[in-house]
Amino acid sequence: MAEPVSSATIGVDVNGDRYEREVAARKLLVHFLRDDLDLTGTHVGCDTGNCGACTVIVDGVAVKSCMILAIQADGASIETVEGLASDGELHPLQQAFSSRHALQCGYCTPGMLMSAKNLLDHNPEPTETEIRRAIQGNICRCTGYVNIVEAIDAAAKGEVSG
């Protein structure tokens, strides 16, 4: 029987940039993003898939990047928080998070933003309950979610400046 493969070369598209890397088969996608690609905006807050700080969008679906292996993302198109702003202009969600004071320590913020973006990508006019459901997998320990929900609602309505 052949030896199990312990590493593989993968190709991913992250925020429009193409990367090819050899990665250990056991490496989590989040560690690939953070340690191999130095995209440290995506954070790790737990070891059980509960906190959502590592949320990214993989082929149009919000994914907790600590819950899949890097090699499972081979061929995928990935969006991370670093790709939200374009040409120096903050994404409406980013603007609304700041104007509504939806972040304090900022550690959950990248994952929260990606879950929110995923929501608005699929449902541009969410109700408050739909917003809360969309970020149900993202833990914030600073804000009580009050201003986060308000910011996502504001971004959906185009009222980002406060």
Added chain:
Amino acid sequence: MSETTTAPERPVTVEADETKPGFIGVSVPRKEDKRLVQGEGVFVDDVKRHAMAYVHFARSPYAHAAITSIDVSKAMELEGVYGTLIGEEVAAQTDAFFQIAPPPGGHVRDYALAVGRVRHVGEPVVAVAAATRELARDAADLVEVEYEPLTPVVDMERAADPGMPVLHDEVGSNVIWNGQFDYGDFDAALAEADKVVKIDRLHFHRFSSTPLETSGALVEYNRGTGQWTIQSNNQFPGFAVIMMAPALRVGIDKLRFVSQDIGGGFGNKICTHVQLVALCLLARKLRRPVNWTEWRTDQHTANSHGNERVFLDVEVPVKADGTMLGFRARMIDDCGAYTRYEPLGCIIWAQVTPGAYRWRNVRVDFTQVCTNKSPCGPNRGYSRMQHLWFTERVIDIVAHELDLDPVEIRKRNYIRADEMPYETPNGCIYDSGDYARCLDEALKLVDYANIEERRRDAEARGKLFGVGIGSTLDSGTNNFGQSTLVNPELQFSGNNEVATVKLDIFGEIVVTIGTTPQGQGHETTAAQVVADMLGVTPDDVNVRAGHDSYWNSHAGFSGTYASQFAVTGLGAVKGATEMLVDQIKRIGAAVLGADSTDDVFLEGGFVKRKDNPEAALPFMACGAIVNANNAVLPMEARDITLNCRYVYVPPHQLPDKERKYGNLTLTYATQIHACVVEVDPETGEYEIIDYGAVDDCGVRINPQIVEGQVHGATAQALGAATHEVFTYDEEGNLLTPNFYDYHVPHALDMPPLKTGYIESPSPFTPLGAKGMGEGGGAGLSAVCSALQDALKARGGAIVWDSCNPPHRVWEMLQNPEQSRANVRVENM
């Protein structure tokens, strides 16, 4: 918005010796946000170094055991493993950490790794360093440790019993500290009372704020200078260096603490000095930088829990009209396996001895014990939260048993606004506040006027309905002299914080602060203060992000903890800016030919002559002259540096050790919360259907930041009140070691929060502001109070525990007599 762009509401003009409000009190968007919303913050695990090693700790699977052997050879055989560190090396190369407690509690010997014995599950035993995170973990699994299990102590109420196993042989028992607190005349209060309410036992549970970013560090050792650089998320470097430098046998300047962004702290990141010492030894031993990022399960299992406490044999003398005369109680506090910030919790509750009330006769027997559980440390609301929960429970139980209205009994017994500043029975000076007015505001938020109508409506739907109140104080700006009340030999007192403000060569205004913010927005609020004083906008003020103990803005108590930035941090910023203002005016007066600094003012980045504002010198010119063209200055102006350092020192006095008497903190912010619940009587499930939180922290520098802290503190309290608990089994295993088992509030769990505020400026602080942010304890009390009210209709159970998940509510509904047996009323 991309930068701080709030337009001033008033002209940014600064007259001589006068601060005109322009940005103070305005919700300026945060300077920190731009980087944080783009994932461009720098948190500790984001920092990398060439050839750095990743560290993983092999930890104890036992709550209490002797270590009989350690074998790291199999781990070392793994390719890519750089080395290990074991307890024997630690004991040889370091001294045990300094202990705050007096003997015998102070005989605890605490090292960076277990030496000879483990005392809680998850205690670090061996540190392993390897080329990757995964490899370090694999190698730690290959470490072979032989243990001889010992009987664990898990019941704090039995820990001091004769015959119980002793955790620390040198201490001789499991009692870390015991003290008597006796204020007023409790016996006379009993004699004066018409009734005495007796409560056998109340229990405050073990939980913690669990910041989303776990602890971590990147430690480098400079062999040439013998100096360590510790890039970490420790939130109180002042304390960490005091602990670490003697342990490592070096001067404190050999320990450089650096942090930029910290992913929440809540006190839980104060006591990381233990792990940091292990990392320092490894970095020196392996001659390479070492990175340690704590796993979530390790954070829950072995980092820093909030103290568990019981209140026993409580007696409350009450007059017939509901006037409460005092309380007596025996309190036992569990600090877990090691004393790292403890036993300071044995005195910190006394900052708020009477809570919000006028009772004057207090007698407390306070004991702290150790158990085979995770060590405790500061946790948002540290030690005061437990005590304030106790006082609120007492108020509600007395009201319940004597059939008094919970609002009326509070208003009758609250300290009144016209009594401020108010000296408490133990000598603390409550600086300002209006508790009754805050209560009225909170009740308005939950539509209390129509509460009985809503109760009837809920009852018609088969629900039990309850409304409750929580009244707490957030005491801030510690007088570290209180440490001498637990150990008279200690030489700590007062407090301090440092800021530097300078005008640089091209006119840049640069601010450094000794604090270590974890989301509190210090860059923003500091810029607001500086902008107002210099007559510029916050955009013009560059506040360096984070903390570096080599910036010369570091003092003995530097850090971010214990609700004090608005006083100590901004006090330092204000002091340094005042110095800079004076120097800029001197330069301006000299260059513009004015007679004195009284003849010029600052506006829009210029010094201007009052009698001719057209005659103006830009700040840039001031910076250039002093920094790069100073031969043009007359000799008498050569002392001007435009680089001003100010240490804010609050006006604390030494407390009286004999009487345990004195002012223990400078400010006392108020939180009054009101909570409305509906309970399903069949299942005990309940929902918070309405919630109002009113806060009074004096002058609010940035109202939006204050409100955000109120939201967050309340959310943590609601999580703790309803779900969050560190539960141990009888073997000392933690049953809730991660977010899978330890349920913190998610977005769908949070009730609608309504907030309100009043401002009672502090007469004692530089800006009239008070420290705030730890005031969530009111939520714990409000939920318990509301449940108590709801259960009244079904047997009148007494809410005796601070954590009430639905199963406990169900138990109280099923068997109300069990909790009722806890409480008696005696006529005197």
